[in-house]
Amino acid sequence: MKMLRILTLCMVVGTAGYGQALDLKHLDKLSEKASETADVTLDGSLLKLAAKFLSADDPDEAKVKKVVAQLKGIYVKSFEFEKEGAYAESDIASIRKQLQSPGWSRIVSVVSKKDGENAEIYLRTGSPEGGVAILCAGAKALTVVNIVGKIDLEELSDLGGKMGVPELEIEKPGEKPKPPKKDD
Amino acid sequence: MSHLEDELKTALRRMEPPAGFAERVLERAKTPALPEPAWWESLAVLLRPPRLQWVALSVVMSLMIPAAGVYRRERQERVEGERAKQQLMIAVRVAGNKLHRVQQKVLEMGRMDTRI
Amino acid sequence: MSVAGGTAIRIEEDPEPAAQGEIPAFADIVRGHQAMVFGLAYHFLHDRGLAEELAQEVFLELFRQFDRIESPAHLVFWLRKVASRRCIDQIRRRSFWPKLRLDEVPEPAMKTDGRDPMLSRALARLVASLPEKPRMVVILRYQEDLAPAEIAQVLDMPVATVKSHLQRSLDMLRDKLARTVGEIAI
Numbered sequence: 001m002k003m004l005r006i007l008t009l010c011m012v013v014g015t016a017g018y019g020q021a022l023d024l025k026h027l028d029k030l031s032e033k034a035s036e037t038a039d040v041t042l043d044g045s046l047l048k049l050a051a052k053f054l055s056a057d058d059p060d061e062a063k064v065k066k067v068v069a070q071l072k073g074i075y076v077k078s079f080e081f082e083k084e085g086a087y088a089e090s091d092i093a094s095i096r097k098q099l100q101s102p103g104w105s106r107i108v109s110v111v112s113k114k115d116g117e118n119a120e121i122y123l124r125t126g127s128p129e130g131g132v133a134i135l136c137a138g139a140k141a142l143t144v145v146n147i148v149g150k151i152d153l154e155e156l157s158d159l160g161g162k163m164g165v166p167e168l169e170i171e172k173p174g175e176k177p178k179p180p181k182k183d184d
Numbered sequence: 185m186s187h188l189e190d191e192l193k194t195a196l197r198r199m200e201p202p203a204g205f206a207e208r209v210l211e212r213a214k215t216p217a218l219p220e221p222a223w224w225e226s227l228a229v230l231l232r233p234p235r236l237q238w239v240a241l242s243v244v245m246s247l248m249i250p251a252a253g254v255y256r257r258e259r260q261e262r263v264e265g266e267r268a269k270q271q272l273m274i275a276v277r278v279a280g281n282k283l284h285r286v287q288q289k290v291l292e293m294g295r296m297d298t299r300i
Numbered sequence: 301m302s303v304a305g306g307t308a309i310r311i312e313e314d315p316e317p318a319a320q321g322e323i324p325a326f327a328d329i330v331r332g333h334q335a336m337v338f339g340l341a342y343h344f345l346h347d348r349g350l351a352e353e354l355a356q357e358v359f360l361e362l363f364r365q366f367d368r369i370e371s372p373a374h375l376v377f378w379l380r381k382v383a384s385r386r387c388i389d390q391i392r393r394r395s396f397w398p399k400l401r402l403d404e405v406p407e408p409a410m411k412t413d414g415r416d417p418m419l420s421r422a423l424a425r426l427v428a429s430l431p432e433k434p435r436m437v438v439i440l441r442y443q444e445d446l447a448p449a450e451i452a453q454v455l456d457m458p459v460a461t462v463k464s465h466l467q468r469s470l471d472m473l474r475d476k477l478a479r480t481v482g483e484i485a486i
Contacts, residue, residue, distance in 0.1 A: 040275040050268035064276050076275045110289050119286045134282050145279040160280025192442040195423035201338035206330040209356050213363045
């Protein structure tokens with residue numbers, strides 16, 4: 001099973017879906033080259049409909065329902081490729097350009113030579129509506145997430161940690177802590 | 185021990201959790217955890233072509249439902265709602281996973297620094 | 301065999317994780333140590349819901365690693381170590397992202413044996429406002445009555461650092477408390 005690496009990119013363009021959403025249309029062409037693609041566009045009435053069908057009885061769905069309660073839109077473009085070089089630097093550059101406009105602040109940038117995946121997270125600070133952009137670029141994967149509306153990043157991150165991805169071990173294997181000796 | 189330390193011992197004494205705590209722990213301990221699919225496995229299952237086209241198309245198509253009676257409309261809404269819900273779960277899982285991974289990387293780097 | 305607190309328990313050594321027949325023994329362990337683990341979590345996180353969730357996860361982790369526990373003393377040490385580490389990780393996760401909710405959770409009534417409950421609550425809140433490592437040092441010192449060397453082993457920290465955290469925290473608490481509720485006798 002291939003490991004999907006997701007690169008999420010958020011661009012605010014004001015044409016697609018909601019006014020504050022990034023323009024990600026230019027990424028659609030990448031689905032032709034991709035071995036796996038995720039394409040989610042949920043806003044307006046469709047987002048409300050989706051949230052309505054989340055079950056309060058299912059623990060995961062209940063948490064998602066809480067997290068998305070104040071969202072206006074959520075957009076995901078995610079691609080996995082067989083070979084490197086399937087997307088162009090210009091694809092990312094045009095998204096970053098949108099995120100460099102006033103109203104967006106980059107809060108995290110992780111450059112990882114270890115797994116070759118770079119990640120950037122932006123917050124929409126110039127609008128009372130709020131929003132998040134996540135951009136992850138790897139050699140064989142690209143993911144963009146654009147969230148319009150207010151969302152608790154801590155809760156969303158917790159969901160990401162619990163929904164299918166195991167938490168890190170607290171104690172390393174083989175570690176045997178010894179009981180202490182009182183010294184007073 | 186000083187007066188402040190006495191007060192700290194009082195303020196920070198051990199506390200019983202809410203009633204039934206042990207029972208809740210045992211309940212969880214008895215239930216074997218189902219192996220969680222990796223988020224990308226769930227994503228891959230949903231997005232295998234031609235299903236991808238079906239899912240993507242269904243979102244567009246769902247906006248063009250002909251009006252045809254309350255029952256049919258409700259049924260249609262149920263179908264669309266479930267599809268939209270699936271998409272929402274995927275989107276949240278993808279976004280959450282990415283945030284979590286970034287957070288873990290940064291925290292790991294922080295731990296490495298403090299060990300030096 | 302006994303553990304801190306005087307509760308008699310029986311630990312069964314088994315290569316497999318605690319099986320069905322051992323659950324009653326494990327239940328005793330949970331009941332015997334829940335106040336310690338929950339107390340650590342609550343005083344650190346100052347959030348009842350989060351504290352219970354964290355405490356549950358500590359015991360579930362214990363359930364999975366039961367066979368690695370060597371003695372009652374080791375059990376207590378293990379619980380303190382894992383609870384402390386999870387508390388600190390929890391705070392780091394919470395403080396990682398901007399825009400934090402400030403949950404106003406009504407504080408549970410605390411038994412204070414005739415002492416000033418307001419002072420206790422004020423102190424507990426002040427402790428919860430300390431930076432994460434000094435906070436855990438203070439909690440382990442005054443909830444668990446651990447010596448600095450013991451705290452150092454639980455938190456995997458030099459003894460000198462523990463003592464420094466303790467002294468600075470006490471100075472800070474004394475100062476803040478004086479401004480909040482007036483001078484108290486040292």
